[in-house]
Amino acid sequence: MSAVSHPESQFEDLEGLLACPSCDMLLNDRNVAANEIAACPRCHTVIEAPRPLAMTRIIMLSFAALILLFAALFFPFLELQAAGMMRHTTLLDTIAAFSGGLTAPLTLLMGALIVFLPLVRFVSLVYVLAPMAFGWAPLKHAIPVFRLVEALRPWAMIEIFMVGVAVALVKVAGLAHITIGPAFWAFVALVIVTVFKDNFMSRVTVWKTLEARRPS
Amino acid sequence: MENARSQTPVLTAHEAGLIGCTSCGKVHRTGTDRCARCGATLHAPDGKSLQKVWAWLVAGLVVYVPANVYPMLRTTTLGQTTDNTIVGGALDLARHGDYGVALVVFIASIVIPIGKFAAIAYLALAVSRKVRMGPHARHITFVIVEFIGRWSMIDVFVVAILASLVTLDFAATIRPGIAAISFALSVAFTMISALSFDPRLIWDTKYR
Numbered sequence: 001m002s003a004v005s006h007p008e009s010q011f012e013d014l015e016g017l018l019a020c021p022s023c024d025m026l027l028n029d030r031n032v033a034a035n036e037i038a039a040c041p042r043c044h045t046v047i048e049a050p051r052p053l054a055m056t057r058i059i060m061l062s063f064a065a066l067i068l069l070f071a072a073l074f075f076p077f078l079e080l081q082a083a084g085m086m087r088h089t090t091l092l093d094t095i096a097a098f099s100g101g102l103t104a105p106l107t108l109l110m111g112a113l114i115v116f117l118p119l120v121r122f123v124s125l126v127y128v129l130a131p132m133a134f135g136w137a138p139l140k141h142a143i144p145v146f147r148l149v150e151a152l153r154p155w156a157m158i159e160i161f162m163v164g165v166a167v168a169l170v171k172v173a174g175l176a177h178i179t180i181g182p183a184f185w186a187f188v189a190l191v192i193v194t195v196f197k198d199n200f201m202s203r204v205t206v207w208k209t210l211e212a213r214r215p216s
Numbered sequence: 217m218e219n220a221r222s223q224t225p226v227l228t229a230h231e232a233g234l235i236g237c238t239s240c241g242k243v244h245r246t247g248t249d250r251c252a253r254c255g256a257t258l259h260a261p262d263g264k265s266l267q268k269v270w271a272w273l274v275a276g277l278v279v280y281v282p283a284n285v286y287p288m289l290r291t292t293t294l295g296q297t298t299d300n301t302i303v304g305g306a307l308d309l310a311r312h313g314d315y316g317v318a319l320v321v322f323i324a325s326i327v328i329p330i331g332k333f334a335a336i337a338y339l340a341l342a343v344s345r346k347v348r349m350g351p352h353a354r355h356i357t358f359v360i361v362e363f364i365g366r367w368s369m370i371d372v373f374v375v376a377i378l379a380s381l382v383t384l385d386f387a388a389t390i391r392p393g394i395a396a397i398s399f400a401l402s403v404a405f406t407m408i409s410a411l412s413f414d415p416r417l418i419w420d421t422k423y424r
Contacts, residue, residue: 003225003226003227004227004232014234014243014244014245017229017234017243018236018241018242018243019228019229019234019235019236019237019241019242019243020236020241021236021237021238021239021240021241022238022415022416023228023355023415023416023418023419024228024229024230024236024261024416024419024420025226025227025228025229025419026227026228026229026232026234026236026243029241042226042419043355043415043418043419047241078377078381080381080382087381087383089377089380089381093380094376094377094380095376096380097375097376097377097379097380097392098376098379098392098396098397100391102394102397103392103393103394103396103397105397106372106376106392106396106397106400109400109404110372110373110376113369114373143254143255144255146254147239147254147255147256150239154365154366154407154411155407157366157369157373160366160367160369160370160373161373163320163367163370163373164369164370164371164372164373164374164376164377165373165377167317167320167321167370167374168373168374168377168378168381170314170316170317171309171314171317171374171378172378172381172382174312175382175388176382203239203240204240204241207239207240207241207242207253207254208240208253210253210254211253
């Protein structure tokens, strides 16, 4: 992206302009090719970084994430053995850990942060991007739905939960014998898939595509 | 970038009498309320967002106090109950020789939250010209705060996992303490505070 060179001009046509979403610098907008990275010359924030077939890949990864999320929810997560006793934990048990007494509201928060919000994001992404990948017009309400996807991004904390699991495992390791269940691996895969998916995302590119495909 | 400090004259949308969308970058004429491309609410880069930043920051600070005073974990071993605060938990880990994990817990629940309070407050002051800080330093601080803030939630997750693993049928039982809820709120409030910060103020040289 390049700086606007004629500040005196009256900006008759705003179509060719772009304001850096991070620092508001006025730039000449252009079509960014795949594999190219367009950054703001002032604050170096990446504005657009389209990848080839990004839309298709994001949809595929979202589907994979959905399947993995269900596997992670219902298979045994961790198994603890101590003094001849066994204890299975599923992800749902972990979420319900706060359900007794005064900490009950945290159950809702946990469920939202590690299951519900990621789920909403995966489903919404497929809803918005599937028609884009096929070259169709966007579905109804695609624009508010994609705004929701972006607003929820900091609140979907799957990868943070994973590090929490690692810390907890070290804490209990001396206390008991721990077996890692299939849901644990599903969750690890889910984290990797989520990271890949977010890497393929180029917000401004999606907005531009949504605008270009809008039925007039 | 050939030269990061090259003196290309920088013209912002605001200075040009236009208004840029902070979500998709589309440029509009001043007076437009909603972005025609993404539907986000448009607002000029003025100091109004700073009020929100301060309000959420103070809220986060207030609930951070009980988070440290009250127990985070309540461990019952053979009828004996011990309460662990956040600092106590980290110290316990260090005493058992798990220095690495103790460090992770200490950084995630003490260093990051306090550093974040300080960084957001300093940024807000720097933007309103109360303290001196160059735009590049402010930008880097903002990027770090925005990236790292969510990671404080680790401690709440650790408590949940421990409590679900070590339950009644064992010699030891771990129950979450009331501090978990205020800690989670503190992390959430400071995240909202950082999200309310308008990054355009970082670069705006004319704003007072």
